[in-house]
Amino acid sequence: MTEQTGGTSGPAVPAATATLPPAPQDPPVVPAADVAPEATAPEPASPRLPNRALRAALRWTAAVLVMGGLGVGAVAGITSMKRTDVPGLSTQDDGRWDYPALTLPALPADAPRPYSDHNQAEVHHADLRRLLLPAPAGATVDKELDGGWTDIAHYAAEYGKDDRATVSQFLKDSALRHIAARGWTMPDGTSSRVYLLQFNSVAYSTAFHDSLFDNGGSLPFPPAGTGELAFDEDWTSETRAENTTVRAYAEAEPFGAGQVRHAYVVAGDTLALVVHSREGKAGTETVPFHQTLVLQDQLLG
Structure with missing residues (x-):
């Protein structure tokens, strides 16, 4: 090997005797397979990933279990409370009266229902007094209309003096069997009367009903x-029973010393008259009148 300086040729100098400092040597090339993992992988060591994910999963699981336990406790607490005790779920009083639970009376043996195919006359075979709506809680029951039988004179007294004789004659000329009635007065002064008039068949009850109306x-x-x-x-x-006919009336404003609401129900062989009246300018309330009418209609239908 030869080295040229300044363009002048000279004798060759053995490499071993050169006074130049030794050239720096490149670092040895290490095969890729021998590189330490931390020198080539910037990510954290792989064994730490499962531990961290596991810890996070355990934290979320614990949170869900705690929240679930709180939710179950809250639900259990709400279901054990009265509706009016739960904030936001309280039901404001809408004026309905507190009637007792209603049940239909038992029929005599082998007696058909009033609207069955084997009862063309649509006769109610149950005791008519048991089909009367009971008085609601807080009511003062009328001693003369206590849920038993009454006479034509008591029923006719619901009409004006000039009309009572005519109405009474209609009933005497019809096939009327008997009349059951119940009356009561509520603390707000509302007087309620319910009459059930039973005839021999639906034809007679309908005929009497029609006589109370003009064409x-x-x-x-x-x-x-x-x-x-x-x-x-x-x-x-839409609120009436399937097999009945209902006509409801209200005294129009301005009314006088009080207001009267009344309704007729034709249910097979039976006609019902429901009356609510109250003195004073406030008049009678719509909700309890409709409630009374619906419940009596359901008992007959």
Whole structure:
């Protein structure tokens, strides 16, 4: 090997005797397979990943279990409380009366239901007094209309003085069997009367009902003490029983010293008259009147 300096040729100098400092040597090349993992992998060591994920999963599991336990406890607490004790779920009083639970009376042996195929006359074979709506809680029961039998004179007294004789004659000429009635007065002064008139068949009950109306549908025999009457616009026929006919009326405003609401129900061989009246300018309340009418209608239907 030769080295040239300044372009002048000279004798060759053995490499071993050169005075130049030794050239720096490159670091030895290490095969890729021998590189330490930390020199080539910037990520954390792989064994730490499962531990960290496991710890996170355990934390979330514990949180879910705690929340679930709290939720179950809250549900258990709510279901054990009365609805009116739960904030936001309390039901405000809408004026309904507190009637007892209603049940239909048992029928005599082999007696058909009033609207069955084997009862063309649509006769109610149950004791009529047992089909009367009971008085609600807090009511003062009328001693003369206590849920037993009554006479035509008591029923006719619901009409004006000039009409009572005519109504009484209608009943005497019909196939009337008997009348059951119940009356009561509520703490707010509302007087309620319910009459059930049973005839020999649906034909007779319908005939008497029709005699109380003229051909135009108006009332020639309005209840006593009433002024102008109008159909109860708040009443809907969708609430009546399947086999009954209901006509509801309310004394129109401005009424006098009080207001009367009344309704007729034709249910097979039986006709019901439901009356609510209350003195004062406030008049009678719509909700309890409809409630009374619906419940009595259901007992008959």
